[in-house]
Structures are given as structure tokens and as C-alpha cells.
Amino acid sequence: MKILVAVKRVIDYNVQIRVKEDGTGVVTDNVKMSTNPPDDNAIEEAVKIKEAGKATEVVAITVGEEKAQETVRKALAVGADRGIHVKVDGILEPLAVSKILQKIVDKEKPDLVFMGKQAIDDDCNQTGQMLSALLNWPQATFASKIEVKDNKLEVTREIDEGLETIEINFPAIVTCDLRLNEPRYASLPNIMKAKKKPIEEIPASDLGVDVSPRLEQLKVEEPPKRKAGIKVANVAELVQKLKNEAKVI
Amino acid sequence: MEYDVVIIGGGPSGLSTAIKLKQLDPNLNVCLLEKASEIGAHILSGNVFETRALDELIPNWKELNSPIKTKVTKEKFLFLGKTKSLSWPTWLLPSVQQNHKNYIISLANLCRWLAEQAENLGVEIFPGFPASEILYNEDGSVKGVATQDMGIDKDGNKKDSFEPGIELLGKVTVFAEGCRGHLGKQLIEKFELNKGKDPQQYGIGFKEIWEIEDKNHQEGLVMHTAGWPLDNSTYGGSFMYHAENKQVFVGYVIGLDYKNPHLSPYDEFQRFKTHPAIKKIIEGGKRISYGARALIEGGFQSLPKMFMPGALLVGCDAGTLNMPKIKGSHTAMKSGIIAAETINEHLKENKDLSIYEDKFKNSWLYKELYEARNVKPSFSWGLILGIIFTGIDQILFRGKLPFTLKYKHADHETLKPANEMPKIDYPKYDNVITFDKTSSVYLTGTNHADNQPVHLKLKDPDLPINYTLEKFDEPAQRYCPAGVYEVQKENNVNKFVINSQNCIHCKTCDIKEPSQNITWVTPEGSGGPRYGNM
Ligand SMILES: Cc1cc2nc3c(=O)[nH]c(=O)nc-3n(C[C@H](O)[C@H](O)[C@H](O)COP(=O)(O)OP(=O)(O)OC[C@H]3O[C@@H](n4cnc5c(N)ncnc54)[C@H](O)[C@@H]3O)c2cc1C
Ligand SMILES: Cc1cc2nc3c(=O)[nH]c(=O)nc-3n(C[C@H](O)[C@H](O)[C@H](O)COP(=O)(O)OP(=O)(O)OC[C@H]3O[C@@H](n4cnc5c(N)ncnc54)[C@H](O)[C@@H]3O)c2cc1C
Ligand code: SF4
Numbered sequence: 001m002k003i004l005v006a007v008k009r010v011i012d013y014n015v016q017i018r019v020k021e022d023g024t025g026v027v028t029d030n031v032k033m034s035t036n037p038p039d040d041n042a043i044e045e046a047v048k049i050k051e052a053g054k055a056t057e058v059v060a061i062t063v064g065e066e067k068a069q070e071t072v073r074k075a076l077a078v079g080a081d082r083g084i085h086v087k088v089d090g091i092l093e094p095l096a097v098s099k100i101l102q103k104i105v106d107k108e109k110p111d112l113v114f115m116g117k118q119a120i121d122d123d124c125n126q127t128g129q130m131l132s133a134l135l136n137w138p139q140a141t142f143a144s145k146i147e148v149k150d151n152k153l154e155v156t157r158e159i160d161e162g163l164e165t166i167e168i169n170f171p172a173i174v175t176c177d178l179r180l181n182e183p184r185y186a187s188l189p190n191i192m193k194a195k196k197k198p199i200e201e202i203p204a205s206d207l208g209v210d211v212s213p214r215l216e217q218l219k220v221e222e223p224p225k226r227k228a229g230i231k232v233a234n235v236a237e238l239v240q241k242l243k244n245e246a247k248v249i
Numbered sequence: 250m251e252y253d254v255v256i257i258g259g260g261p262s263g264l265s266t267a268i269k270l271k272q273l274d275p276n277l278n279v280c281l282l283e284k285a286s287e288i289g290a291h292i293l294s295g296n297v298f299e300t301r302a303l304d305e306l307i308p309n310w311k312e313l314n315s316p317i318k319t320k321v322t323k324e325k326f327l328f329l330g331k332t333k334s335l336s337w338p339t340w341l342l343p344s345v346q347q348n349h350k351n352y353i354i355s356l357a358n359l360c361r362w363l364a365e366q367a368e369n370l371g372v373e374i375f376p377g378f379p380a381s382e383i384l385y386n387e388d389g390s391v392k393g394v395a396t397q398d399m400g401i402d403k404d405g406n407k408k409d410s411f412e413p414g415i416e417l418l419g420k421v422t423v424f425a426e427g428c429r430g431h432l433g434k435q436l437i438e439k440f441e442l443n444k445g446k447d448p449q450q451y452g453i454g455f456k457e458i459w460e461i462e463d464k465n466h467q468e469g470l471v472m473h474t475a476g477w478p479l480d481n482s483t484y485g486g487s488f489m490y491h492a493e494n495k496q497v498f499v500g501y502v503i504g505l506d507y508k509n510p511h512l513s514p515y516d517e518f519q520r521f522k523t524h525p526a527i528k529k530i531i532e533g534g535k536r537i538s539y540g541a542r543a544l545i546e547g548g549f550q551s552l553p554k555m556f557m558p559g560a561l562l563v564g565c566d567a568g569t570l571n572m573p574k575i576k577g578s579h580t581a582m583k584s585g586i587i588a589a590e591t592i593n594e595h596l597k598e599n600k601d602l603s604i605y606e607d608k609f610k611n612s613w614l615y616k617e618l619y620e621a622r623n624v625k626p627s628f629s630w631g632l633i634l635g636i637i638f639t640g641i642d643q644i645l646f647r648g649k650l651p652f653t654l655k656y657k658h659a660d661h662e663t664l665k666p667a668n669e670m671p672k673i674d675y676p677k678y679d680n681v682i683t684f685d686k687t688s689s690v691y692l693t694g695t696n697h698a699d700n701q702p703v704h705l706k707l708k709d710p711d712l713p714i715n716y717t718l719e720k721f722d723e724p725a726q727r728y729c730p731a732g733v734y735e736v737q738k739e740n741n742v743n744k745f746v747i748n749s750q751n752c753i754h755c756k757t758c759d760i761k762e763p764s765q766n767i768t769w770v771t772p773e774g775s776g777g778p779r780y781g782n783m
């Protein structure tokens with residue numbers, strides 16, 4: 001069984017995001033970038049399944065600019081076997097990414113595609129679902145537990161009402177929640193080994209996918225500043241304020 | 250894993266060592282460990298950059314898209330009174346304080362660029378891996394280092410994600426951890442490298458980056474101040490560098506030999522920004538970054554021996570900063586270059602590592618530090634006398650006076666009891682020009698994975714409350730620029746709280762704690778600030 005895992009390069013979650021003065025986007029120059037956190041969970045789960053003898057190969061793929069390759073390298077350092085880097089410069093929307101992933105799926109023929117539930121940069125929460133539609137494969141989103149049963153997956157999903165457990169057939173798409181597992185550290189020897197693992201570079205133009213944006217971005221601005229908090233003396237005052245001032249209870 | 254050379258720290262000194270080694274011999278196996286999540290993320294500096302060492306290391310840096318763009322075009326020096334300011338003619342400044350050939354840069358970005366050059370030459374760089382332990386051979390020489398274990402919980406137990414540290418062995422190990430390196434400190438003690446030297450001197454430096462209004466911005470302007478808000482007996486001053494993209498780098502440096510335990514370096518810096526001469530420049534702008542880092546200021550008199558069996562110290566880990574210039578980047582780089590030459594001859598011709606000292610003595614670096622040696626100690630007589638002496642020493646004699654002033658005390662010895670010193674009433678933060686520590690630390694992007702052991706170790710856990718609070722009003726609450734230390738009252742009992750997840754790795758506590766009761770050790774890899782263009 002082969003698992004394809006999609007990893008995206010985003011601004012590190014600890015970084016204070018700053019909006020560009022002209023409102024065209026956020027500042028990314030000299031800003032620490034990392035793998036989108038739930039994508040780390042997706043890789044971890046795929047590697048665990050392989051370690052349990054239930055998969056034979058884990059392939060990590062990223063779509064993006066030159067430097068995005070770092071995320072594939074990192075995936076290789078925590079256990080993916082090989083990588084694919086589809087090179088695209090400029091703005092990428094979920095539809096374009098899922099179309100590219102579709103082409104790669106056609107070529108690689110994986111049994112499962114693991115992805116993050118959403119990317120923390122634009123929070124779209126769309127790529128997995130769109131890919132599922134394009135491929136006409138079943139999907140399990142927001143997975144917090146995955147069990148492989150022969151040619152089937154039992155997936156526990158984080159939903160508003162609590163947890164939902166579903167069963168889906170192979171081939172399938174799973175988008176992963178942060179609660180799925182605790183990603184491992186990349187050890188020094190594994191980082192060294194990862195440098196020797198192959199990464200196939202494919203220019204997006206070779207795939208014949210139209211990646212031009214379908215959305216027009218009007219403006220990026222900071223959320224309004226929150227007012228400073230106040231201290232309350234006791235619980236009674238808190239309840240009173242929540243009731244009468246905030247009117248939330 | 251075995252290498253020819255293992256380098257600890259990816260600042261200007263470590264990166265220069267790595268680059269020079271590979272230039273001298275491309276076949277050398279060189280690796281470099283950095284505790285930050287990426288190169289540059291723990292670098293904080295002014296920075297007005299003198300290119301002398303870089304010209305030697307990478308002569309064609311201008312053609313390689315280096316992040317050195319803004320030439321210094323204008324200089325100002327102000328004496329600040331409480332509301333007034335007096336401009337000092339720059340032609341009357343000692344030549345060491347003149348900057349017309351220098352550039353305003355982000356040292357963090359320069360390090361990122363140097364790291365690219367090093368990787369292109371084949372240096373293996375591992376960010377996110379702090380060296381936490383020195384390894385010794387049986388004969389006592391340095392064998393290498395071990396990296397920090399990952400995945401230990403706060404009680405010291407292994408988590409599921411546990412990943413043991415790795416031993417990295419080098420024929421020579423180079424320590425380039427910057428000011429108050431936590432391994433460098435151990436080496437200096439073990440090999441008595443500071444024997445016969447004056448006690449080391451430190452300062453704490455703050456920096457904020459502001460994006461300011463066009464009308465207030467003069468790209469290339471370098472401004473320094475002395476005076477208010479510090480009193481005559483406290484050593485310190487400010488810098489303000491107008492960089493590209495409408496940014497100014499505003500900072501403040503205070504000598505850690507200050508005496509009043511009520512003094513809060515952070516609040517002095519915040520207050521400084523409210524001076525009319527400063528406020529008018531940043532008003533209407535936006536603060537986008539904050540950070541702090543200790544500087545090593547002892548210079549010539551305090552410089553330890555920089556070689557020992559199997560290892561070398563370079564840059565601020567030893568203490569090569571030139572204090573009157575407030576510059577340590579070019580000197581750190583030069584020491585790295587000399588270290589690399591030493592190592593190459595050591596490996597090829599079996600020469601002893603002690604040739605590092607001879608090479609150092611024959612370099613412009615030595616001459617520079619020697620001539621600068623009397624400036625900082627003269628300020629122990631106060632600002633006014635310090636300035637007069639410095640004028641004579643630097644302008645008339647160009648540092649060649651036939652004597653050397655001494656430092657008498659280490660910085661942790663200088664605090665006076667709290668009840669003997671005046672309390673200082675700092676103004677409230679206005680959240681426009683001045684800010685509280687919490688919102689400042691927020692801008693540093695600091696994070697340490699939770700559930701790990703506290704990396705600020707107390708030798709005696711009861712001392713802060715039983716002694717330091719009583720005698721010095723626990724100054725850690727004030728000298729820590731990140732609000733890590735708090736004294737909290739619980740049911741009328743005082744408790745010393747360490748919010749180690751906020752630590753921005755400045756090392757001030759390790760230096761200033763009056764009983765040397767706090768030891769900074771490396772936290773889990775990638776922890777700490779995520780500075781951008783600091
Ligand atoms: C990169 C990243 C992306 C994420 N994306 C998502 C996402 O898309 N969707 C999602 O559901 N989750 C997401 N999460 C997870 C989510 O942010 C956290 O799991 C969640 O906020 C945890 O909430 P908590 O209340 O359990 O814990 P905490 O994080 O500890 O929350 C504490 C909350 O309580 C408040 N609080 C703390 N102490 C006190 C006190 N003494 N008095 C009053 N209030 C207090 C804090 O202000 C905070 O709001 C993401 C996390 C990360 C790191
Ligand atoms: C506020 C301020 C203003 C300054 N202004 C100027 C200026 O205008 N011009 C100038 O030339 N100089 C200036 N300096 C001084 C200059 O920044 C330093 O001299 C210079 O950075 C020293 O370089 P270094 O390589 O020795 O150490 P650093 O730059 O401190 O680099 C050390 C590196 O080693 C890493 N490290 C430390 N310990 C470990 C470990 N155990 N394992 C792995 N990695 C580790 C650190 O994370 C860091 O990245 C200023 C300094 C400050 C604080
Ligand atoms: S805990 Fe120590 S090293 Fe960390 S920020 Fe505070 S003073 Fe600096």
C-alpha cells in the first residue's frame with residue numbers, strides 16, 4: 001500500500017503575523033517558515049502505518065516555490081521515503097493545488113492521500129475536499145484517529161457535536177486533525193539521511209494544469225484591535241458583567 | 250558522528266569559521282549546530298556593520314546579493330537632559346565612533362546569508378540542535394559535544410516522542426555561542442582560561458524595530474545618545490539607526506554593573522523613548538519587533554585565553570567585542586577567520602592550537618581591542634569624567650596611553666542592598682510609545698515546547714525568597730527583559746515563579762543574579778525567540 005502525503009510551507013505558528021502596509025498581503029520576508037502543523041500529523045500517521053507494516057511506501061508532496069522543498073525534506077527526515085516538489089511561483093488557490101494533486105495521484109496511484117485538515121495561513125479548509133471531488137474518492141475529514149482494516153479505514157472525526165466514527169473504502173482521502181498523534185522530532189542522523197533521499201522536481205507547466213487564481217483579493221487588513229481586559233474582584237462580579245455588560249449569559 | 254571540525258553556534262563568528270575552513274580546504278568535514286529553529290532567529294544586534302572582516306572573507310560580497318545595502322550617510326550624537334538635548338559635533342567624536350564607511354544592516358539577515366554561503370561550500374548546518382554538553386577525552390582534551398535530548402517531560406521522564414541527543418565529535422571543536430555561552434562558561438572555568446584577567450563585564454541591550462512615517466525617516470542616519478534617563482553613575486546609552494523600508498532600529502544598552510537593584514533596564518529603555526527628541530521620530534509609527542540580548546563588554550583586559558586542548562573560543566563567546574565602537578560583529582568574524590587558519594595548520598602541519606594566540610596578536614583585531622581598552626573602565630568614574638578621559642585617550646593618544654585601567658568587580662557583585670538605594674518610579678505604559686513586557690515578548694515569537702524541564706536552574710531553590718527578595722527586592726523581576734521571573738503572593742506566602750516558556754535567551758539572569766544562583770542551560774531545540782530581521 002502506498003500513501004501520498006501533502007505538506008504545505010506556511011509562516012511558523014509562533015510568528016506574529018504582520019500585514020503589508022499596502023494591504024496586498026502579509027509580510028513573509030525573513031519570517032520563519034515551517035510545515036503547516038496538521039501536515040506534520042499527516043506525515044506522522046502515514047509513517048506510523050508504514051512502521052506497523054501496513055503500508056509499503058510514503059511519498060511526500062509539496063506544491064509551491066523553490067524554498068517549499070524544505071517541507072518535503074523535513075517530511076523525509078521524519079520517515080517519508082521519497083518526495084515530489086511541484087514548482088509554482090505566485091499565489092496558489094486550493095482548486096489549483098487539488099488539480100495538481102489529482103495529476104500526481106493519476107501518476108503515482110497511491111491507495112491513500114493524507115493531508116492536513118486546513119492550512120493555518122489562509123484557513124481555507126478546502127483542498128482535501130476538492131481533491132476528493134475531482135478524483136471521486138471517499139473522504140474522511142478532521143481525522144483524530146485512523147485504523148487500517150483490510151482495504152478499509154475506520155476514521156474518528158472531530159465534529160461540532162463530538163466524535164464521529166466512519167468507515168471508508170480504499171482508495172481514500174483523509175484530512176488530519178492536530179489531535180491525531182504527536183509528531184516525532186527529526187533526529188540528526190535522520191536529517192542527514194534525508195539529504196540523500198530523492199525529491200522529484202516537476203514544473204507545474206508539465207502537468208497541464210491552469211493554476212491562475214479564480215478569486216480576486218481585494219484587501220488584506222489586520223483584525224480590529226481588542227480593547228484591554230479588566231480585572232474583576234470575584235466570581236460574582238464576573239457573572240454580573242457577563243450578564244449585564246457582555247450579555248453572553 | 251565524527252567530523253573534522255564541529256562548530257557550536259551560527260552567529261557571525263561561527264559562520265565565518267565554517268566558511269574560512271572550507272575555503273582553505275574544501276575536503277574538511279565541517280558541521281555547525283544552532284539552537285534556534287533557523288539561522289538568524291536568535292540573533293539580535295544594532296547593527297552598524299564594519300565590513301573589514303567580511304572584505305577579507307568574501308571579497309566579492311557586493312556581487313552576491315548580500316543583505317548589506319544601506320550606507321551610513323549621516324551621524325548624530327546627542328546628550329539628553331530630562332527634556333532638552335544637546336547635539337555634539339561629530340567631528341569631535343573619537344574616530345572609533347565615526348561610522349561613515351559603515352552600513353546599517355540586520356545582523357540576523359547577514360547570518361542567514363552567510364549560512365547560504367557556508368552551505369554552498371558544503372558546511373552541514375543543523376538548526377534546532379543546541380549543544381548541551383561538552384565531551385572530553387580521557388586526557389582531558391575536548392572531544393566534541395552532545396546535543397540536547399528531545400522529548401523529556403518536565404519531571405525528567407521520557408515522552409513517547411523521546412529522541413536521544415547525539416554525540417558530535419570533532420578533531421577540533423569551536424565554541425561560537427556568543428555572549429555568555431553556556432558551554433563556553435564551563436570551558437573558561439575548567440581550563441582556567443580567565444586566570445590573571447580582569448572580571449568579565451557585560452551589558453544588556455534592547456532593540457525594537459519601528460516602521461515610521463516618511464517625514465521622520467532618513468535612510469542612512471545613525472544616532473546615538475548618552476545621558477537621560479540614566480543617572481551619571483550608570484553606564485549606558487541609546488542607538489537609533491534608520492534602515493531601509495522606512496524602518497528604524499531603536500535600542501538601548503545598559504552596563505550590567507549597575508548598583509541600584511530597583512533599576513529596571515527594560516523600563517529605562519521604555520522611558521527613553523518618551524524623550525521629546527526621540528518621541529518625535531517614532532510618533533505616528535508602529536513598533537513591529539522587540540528583543541533583548543546581553544553584550545560582552547570587558548574587551549582586552551577580560552579576554553580569556555581562547556585556546557585549550559581540542560577546542561577554540563571565537564567571537565563573543567570569548568569576548569572580542571569593541572565597546573567604544575559598540576561593535577562586535579566584525580571582530581567576531583575576524584576571530585573566526587583566524588581560528589579557521591589555526592585549525593587548518595593544526596590539522597595539516599600538526600601545529601599546536603596555541604598558534605591561535607600568536608595569530609590573534611599579529612592581527613588588526615588585537616590592535617583594535619588594545620587601543621579600545623581604557624574607554625569602558627573610565628566610565629566607572631561617571632559619565633562626565635568618562636567622556637573627558639575618553640576624549641584624551643582616544644582623540645589625543647589614540648588608545649596608546651601607557652597604562653591599562655582595571656575592572657574591579659564582576660557584574661553580579663555590584664548591587665547594593667535594596668533599602669540603601671532609591672526606589673525608581675517608572676511611568677505607566679501608554680501602549681503607543683511604551684509597552685508592557687507581555688506585549689513586547691509577544692512580538693518575539695518566543696515559544697518553548699511545553700512540558701519540558703525548566704531550563705533556568707536554581708542552585709538553591711529557596712534563595713530567591715529567603716535571601717534575594719529580602720536583601721535586593723529580587724531584582725530578577727526587573728532585569729529579565731521578558732518577565733520570566735515573578736514573585737507571587739499565595740495565601741500571604743511569597744513564591745518565586747519562573748515562566749521559562751517566555752525566555753528570550755538573553756542570558757542576563759545568568760550574569761546578574763547576585764549569588765550566581767541562576768544557571769541558564771539549553772532548552773529543547775528550536776525553543777526561544779523567532780526573530781526576523783533583528
Ligand atoms: C497552529 C495551530 C493551528 C490550530 N488551528 C486550529 C483550528 O483551526 N481549529 C481548532 O479548533 N483548533 C485549532 N488549534 C488548536 C486550538 O488553538 C487549541 O487547541 C485550543 O485553542 C486549545 O484550547 P484550550 O482551551 O483547550 O486550551 P488553551 O490553549 O490553554 O486555551 C486557554 C484559553 O483560555 C484562556 N485562559 C487561559 N488561562 C486563563 C485564566 N486563568 N483565566 C481566564 N482565561 C484563561 C486563554 O486566554 C485561552 O483563550 C490550532 C492550534 C495550533 C497550534
Ligand atoms: C543591542 C545590541 C546592539 C549591537 N550593535 C552592534 C552594532 O551596531 N555593530 C556590531 O558590529 N555589533 C553590534 N552588537 C554586537 C554583535 O551583535 C555581537 O558582537 C555579535 O553578534 C557576536 O557574534 P557571535 O557569533 O560571537 O555571537 P552571536 O551573534 O551571539 O551568535 C551566537 C549563536 O550561537 C547560538 N548558540 C548559543 N549557544 C548555543 C548552543 N549551546 N548550541 C547551539 N547554538 C548555540 C545562538 O543561538 C546564536 O545564534 C550589538 C549587540 C547587541 C546586543
Ligand atoms: S530568563 Fe534569563 S535568559 Fe531568559 S530572558 Fe530572562 S534574563 Fe534573559
